[in-house]
Structures are given as C-alpha cells and as structure tokens.
Amino acid sequence: MNQPEQTEPIGMIYGLKRVLRYGLPYWKIILVTILCMAVYSVSLNGRAYLIKPFLEEVIIPATEMSRASGLGSLDLSKIKGEVSEDQSAEERAKLTAVLEQKLVFLIGIALAVVGMIPLMSFFKGYGSSYVVARMVRDLQCDLCDKLLRMPLAYHTKARKGEIFARLNSDVARSAESFRLLFGELIQESLTLLVGVGAMVYLSWQLTLLIALVMPPLVLIVVKFGKKVRKRSLKRQEKVGDQMGSMLQMFSGIKVVKAFRMEDTESDRFRSVNEELFRREMKVVKTDEMSKSFTELFNNFTYILFMAVGIYAIMKAMLGLTLPVLVAFLGLATTLYRPVKNLSRAYNKVSDSMAGIQRVTEILDLESETEEQEGMEVLRGIREEIRLEKVGFSYDGDQKVLEDISLEIDKGQTVALVGKTGVGKTTLSDLIPRFYDPTEGRILVDGSDIRDFSRDSLLRHIAVVTQDPFLFDTSVEENIRYGRLDATDEEIIEAARAAFIHDRILALPEGYKTRVGDRGTRLSGGERQRITIARAILRNPSILILDEATSSLDAESEQWVKKAIDNLMEGRTTVAIAHRLSTIRNADKIVVLEKGRISMMGQHEELLQMEGLYRELCALQFEQDDTGPISNSGPA
Numbered sequence: 001m002n003q004p005e006q007t008e009p010i011g012m013i014y015g016l017k018r019v020l021r022y023g024l025p026y027w028k029i030i031l032v033t034i035l036c037m038a039v040y041s042v043s044l045n046g047r048a049y050l051i052k053p054f055l056e057e058v059i060i061p062a063t064e065m066s067r068a069s070g071l072g073s074l075d076l077s078k079i080k081g082e083v084s085e086d087q088s089a090e091e092r093a094k095l096t097a098v099l100e101q102k103l104v105f106l107i108g109i110a111l112a113v114v115g116m117i118p119l120m121s122f123f124k125g126y127g128s129s130y131v132v133a134r135m136v137r138d139l140q141c142d143l144c145d146k147l148l149r150m151p152l153a154y155h156t157k158a159r160k161g162e163i164f165a166r167l168n169s170d171v172a173r174s175a176e177s178f179r180l181l182f183g184e185l186i187q188e189s190l191t192l193l194v195g196v197g198a199m200v201y202l203s204w205q206l207t208l209l210i211a212l213v214m215p216p217l218v219l220i221v222v223k224f225g226k227k228v229r230k231r232s233l234k235r236q237e238k239v240g241d242q243m244g245s246m247l248q249m250f251s252g253i254k255v256v257k258a259f260r261m262e263d264t265e266s267d268r269f270r271s272v273n274e275e276l277f278r279r280e281m282k283v284v285k286t287d288e289m290s291k292s293f294t295e296l297f298n299n300f301t302y303i304l305f306m307a308v309g310i311y312a313i314m315k316a317m318l319g320l321t322l323p324v325l326v327a328f329l330g331l332a333t334t335l336y337r338p339v340k341n342l343s344r345a346y347n348k349v350s351d352s353m354a355g356i357q358r359v360t361e362i363l364d365l366e367s368e369t370e371e372q373e374g375m376e377v378l379r380g381i382r383e384e385i386r387l388e389k390v391g392f393s394y395d396g397d398q399k400v401l402e403d404i405s406l407e408i409d410k411g412q413t414v415a416l417v418g419k420t421g422v423g424k425t426t427l428s429d430l431i432p433r434f435y436d437p438t439e440g441r442i443l444v445d446g447s448d449i450r451d452f453s454r455d456s457l458l459r460h461i462a463v464v465t466q467d468p469f470l471f472d473t474s475v476e477e478n479i480r481y482g483r484l485d486a487t488d489e490e491i492i493e494a495a496r497a498a499f500i501h502d503r504i505l506a507l508p509e510g511y512k513t514r515v516g517d518r519g520t521r522l523s524g525g526e527r528q529r530i531t532i533a534r535a536i537l538r539n540p541s542i543l544i545l546d547e548a549t550s551s552l553d554a555e556s557e558q559w560v561k562k563a564i565d566n567l568m569e570g571r572t573t574v575a576i577a578h579r580l581s582t583i584r585n586a587d588k589i590v591v592l593e594k595g596r597i598s599m600m601g602q603h604e605e606l607l608q609m610e611g612l613y614r615e616l617c618a619l620q621f622e623q624d625d626t627g628p629i630s631n632s633g634p635a
C-alpha cells in the first residue's frame, strides 16, 4: 500500500469513531467525569445567577429600608407585605434581623457553590486527562503493533520519517481531539445548556435574541473549521518530511562528515523546516481569524442584550426588572467563555482531524495475512524444500525472478551465485516469506509454505542478512534475540561456536557491553560473527545465509569462515556465497542470470562448462584464493 501521499480528507465522523473507540474501556471514568462536569456547570452558572436573590431578597430591601428610615416615612409594605405602616423602631430591628438571616443564608449557599467549582474542576480535569492519556498510549501501542505486523514490502516502501511522524506528531494531534472531546466540548456544552436554561427562566424574550445571532456565528465557525482542516493536513505531511530528513541525516552521519556535507544538510533541513513553518502559520492564521470573528460576535451580543434590556426596563416592557437583567448579563458573561471555546474547539478538532486521518490510515492498513485456524504447523524438514516455477516482481511490473525451479534436499547446502542485482537476496527472501512469490510456489515436504503458520515456519529458519544488524543493547541481548529463553551458558556456547567469545570478553564490559546504534561500536567482522552466534543459538533446521561482501582482513575472514562452517553444519542451507570456499563445498551451485537459472551443478561440473560460473571463478582466482566471488564481479 502506498498511503503516504494520500491527502483526501476522510469522513470526520468515520475518523472520530475509529479513534474514539479507544475511550470505550474507560466508560466508567468518563461517566464520573461528565457528572463532575455537570456539577461544575451548575455551580458556575449558579454563581452568576445568585446575584438575583441577593438583589431581590437583601440588597434592594435593605436600600429601601435605609432610604425610608432616613426620610422618616418608611413604607414598609414595599419591603414586606405583612409589615403595617405604624411599625415602631422595634419592628424595624426585627426586619433587619430577618434580612441579616437571609444574607447569612445566601452567603452560605454562595460559599458552597463557589467551593464546588475548584473541587469539581480538579476531579473533571484529572478524570479527562486520565482518559486521554490512556487513550493516547493505547492508540500508540496499537499503531506500533500494526506497523510491526505490516509485511516487509510495506516497510521497504514507506518512509521512516513518515512513520515516525504518524506515531508521534499525529498521535499528539489526535490527543488534542480527545482532550477537547472529553474536556472542553462536553464541559462547555453542559455549561452552555445550564446557562441558557437559566436565561430562558429569567427572560425567554431576551434569550430569543440568541437565536438571531447564532446562525451567522455557526456559519463562520464551520467555514473556518473546514479551512483549518485542509491546511492542517498539508502541515502534517511536512512533519513527515522533517522527521525523515533528521533520521537520514543522523543515521548517515559518517557519510555526511566524510563528504563535508554538514552545510548542505543543514540547508536542506532549514528549507524543510521553513516550509513546515509556512504551513503552520497558514493554520494559525485561519484559526486566529476565526477566533477574532467569534470574539466580535460575542461582544456584539453582550451589548445587544444590554441595550435591549435597559430599553425594556425603561419602557416597562417584557416584565424585566433590574435584578433579572443584572443576573441575565452575569450569565451572559459566564457563557462568553463556553461559546468562545466551543467555536474554537471546532477549529481545533478540525485541525487534529488531519492527525486522526493519518492515524486511521495506519489502523486501516491491511496487515500480513493473519494466521487462520487450522493452519499447518511446520515441524522441521523431512525431505526437501522445492521451488516450483517461482517468479517474483517487486512492483508487479518488472520481473526480478522468473521460472525458478529448484530442489534443496534436507541437510544440503545450495549456493546462489550471480552478478550483483540479479536477485539472489530476493530469492532467499521468499523462503522465510518476507515476500511471497508472484508466480509458482515453494513447498516444504510437498506442502506450500503459505499453508504453514508463520510462527511455525519462522521457528525453523534463521536468517543471516547481507547487512549485519545489531540493536543498541548489550552483546548478550543481541545474541539472545535468536532465542529469548536461552540460558547464559547457551549464549556463551553460541558465541564460542561463532568464534567471537574471546573478543566479547575483551570488550570493556564483556557480554554486557552496549554495541551502539546498529552495532557501530564493533568492527565489521565482530558484528558479523555476533549475528552468526545469534543464528547458531536459534538452532534452525533451515539456514538462509546472505554473506556480506565487506572485505575483512585475512584473520577476521578466517574466523568468520570457521563460524559459518559451524553454523551450517547439519542444516539445510541456502547460501548466497561470495567466498569460493563456501561455494566449492556446496552440494549444489545455482547460477542466476537475468533472473533465471542458467546453470546448476557442483563446482567441478560447472567449471567444465562454458559460462558465467567459469568467468566468475577465473575473476576470483585473479584476486586471491578465498576472496569474494560474485558481487565484486562487474554488474
């Protein structure tokens, strides 16, 4: 599959559904969090609403009372119906006491409401962050699993930077969506709902004004949101380029230094970064414009409410009173933030949709043919491996291998020989099913290898690749990669058999020495022998040996040769051999030319015939007796 270039936005709902599924296991925490959010919303709006009872029950009566007492003609009936006109100072004191009581009661409620706000804020914040963090980790693990299980063909095509970008930057962007959905979006919607409810209760006529202002606001938000999403997708593509550029640069640092390309690489990185910056700013611009418009609308609405409200009070319309208007405007101020945040949330979700899209693309990739129930289990070779008219093409167009028929008997060594690029590595990759043949089939004891479970097939195969790869851990762990349950003694034994034990002991920390990225702290010969020890430890019945061409010094060469002899002993081996010694002893030598088998036989037989084999041998004898044979030949 060739996803990296695809930029068509997927459905927003589909993408969200795909990733929000990761929230399902945490539904209980989500539920409690939403509950906290609801209490928070009620408290927040309650705080604004409280001004009304304060005004109506305490402040206004108190003001009127003091004004009346100052004039000496108190109209107490205005304050309390049950109080008559000729009330004495004694009863005024009683009334004051009632007001005081009410004040204390209201302050108590206010304190409780205000106390709820930080408490609920903590729990909802913690809860939603917990869920988001869990979802992000789960998603990342799934992505990693998915990528690990993708066929080799995917990885040889996909760019590493692109993969890293999707695992990091895009997951982070998706997390932004989670955070919004399980945070702001729910919270602010609740606050808005409660607030608007309170507003309707106070004055439905004023609230109706919202209905007039809303449509243009929503229109603006949606329009900007779409734009943000498109631009964000373009930016995320550049993030892949940026990561790729970094990876390339530093994994090839030696080449960079050798050719004095520091400045060139630096310039290249700068220009990738510059482009990323430009695309980022385009997203920011759209986002900021959208924010400003929302801001304008919010303020406009506030003034509209105020103007209409004051006018209505002046004209004694709509049944509006001062306490109602003040509380209403207070609510409007409280709701200012949710409205702003909700519209921004839409933009942010649009922005992170690009990340979600790119993450979903990976989740939706088709992985290696899954193991099916009842697949055969390979228990080792009894007779032979047989290739029947095998053909292969990497791109479905140009054939690398054609019509390869070959038998490899149990315990035999078959050597593949041919000029560079003829398809030797490709052919050997078909046996462990790194790739499947595009034509023909490969059989082990008469059964197609595609019928065996991958697990059981690979349990019997060890591959020593052309480019010896070590992980940046200890020597011991690198060897243990061959078989995880191996004991320390078995590891040492394998190292001895690979003639690397003494060298390992001479390292600063022996078997615990870290080998550096890709094993760079070791020499080429050491690296090779460690990979051989790894294969010996696996103790496979089938061995695929792609000898490296890197010329080693005579001594190193000797040890590698001995290590290989030990490794090959008693195994069915496909050797891509560059050393005449390996080839000479092979039970069968297969000469590949133009993707086909041109000659097959033993060393002596082939030497008798005219053809490529004789040429290659002659070429090697010219060099020396044991040097590389094939790949150094002219391409």
Ligand SMILES: Nc1ncnc2c1ncn2[C@@H]1O[C@H](COP(=O)(O)OP(=O)(O)OP(=O)(O)O)[C@@H](O)[C@H]1O
Pocket (backbone or CB within 6 Å): 156, 394, 395, 400, 418, 419, 420, 421, 422, 423, 424, 425, 426, 427, 466, 631
């Ligand atoms: N992943 C790939 N995608 C596309 N083409 C590839 C891929 N790997 C190899 N090829 C092509 O397939 C052909 C065979 O490559 P292969 O690596 O099998 O050659 P080889 O015989 O092992 O060469 P060498 O002796 O140099 O190792 C080459 O032309 C190469 O360019």
Ligand SMILES: [Mg+2]
Pocket (backbone or CB within 6 Å): 424, 425, 426, 466, 546
């Ligand atoms: Mg090769």
